[in-house]
Amino acid sequence: MAELVKSRDTHNIAKGEVMQAYGYDENVMPKGQLQNRDHLDKAFPDNPALVGHVSMHDAVLNSAAMKRWNVSSATKTPPGGVIVRNPGTNEPYGLIMETAYLPIFASLPRPAKEQEVEWSKAGQMLFA
Numbered sequence: 001m002a003e004l005v006k007s008r009d010t011h012n013i014a015k016g017e018v019m020q021a022y023g024y025d026e027n028v029m030p031k032g033q034l035q036n037r038d039h040l041d042k043a044f045p046d047n048p049a050l051v052g053h054v055s056m057h058d059a060v061l062n063s064a065a066m067k068r069w070n071v072s073s074a075t076k077t078p079p080g081g082v083i084v085r086n087p088g089t090n091e092p093y094g095l096i097m098e099t100a101y102l103p104i105f106a107s108l109p110r111p112a113k114e115q116e117v118e119w120s121k122a123g124q125m126l127f128a
Contacts, residue, residue, distance in 0.1 A: 004051070005043055015046040018068070018109050022052040024060055035060045036084075037094030050104070058082070058097035059104065066092055069104045 004021045013019060026034050040049045040062030048065035052058075066072065073090040077083045081100030086093040096104060111119065 001039065001043055004049070008044070008047070013047065017047055018065070019044055019047045019049040020052070020108060021050070022056075023054055024051045025054045035094070037062055037066070037092070040065075040094065050108075056105075058095060058101050060094045061092075061096060061104075062094065066094075069107070071096060071104075 004019060007013075007021075008019060024035055029035065035051060037060070040051065040060060041064075043049070044062055044064070046064075047062075048068045049062040050065050051060045053060075061069070061071065071083065071092050073092070075083060075092065078099045080098055081102075082095070082097035083100050084093045084095035084097075085091060
């Protein structure tokens with residue numbers, strides 16, 4: 001989470017712009033605490049934020065992202081999908097999986113050509 005906050009601040013991400021990250025893995029979370037909507041809401045109150053799981057089969061979304069992609073307590077869970085709900089309610093708690101995640105994944109913003117080049121170079125430097 002700290003790296004995503006740092007990236008937002010370093011790159012002056014405008015309010016309302018989608019924040020997207022990759023690498024969430026519940027198996028390495030401190031104290032076994034799972035990522036959820038509340039964590040992302042606190043860190044990114046003004047941006048739709050989505051943190052993709054390492055499996056690429058799901059993501060955790062904040063409230064602004066769920067609003068953007070029309071995920072609410074009225075959203076039916078599709079066959080083969082999972083929408084984790086806040087205990088005791090029908091309110092989505094952030095984790096959207098499998099077939100429930102596919103429409104979100106398909107509609108994520110695509111990088112501009114300049115961003116693809118910049119990000120590819122940055123990724124190669126990480127591996128170097």
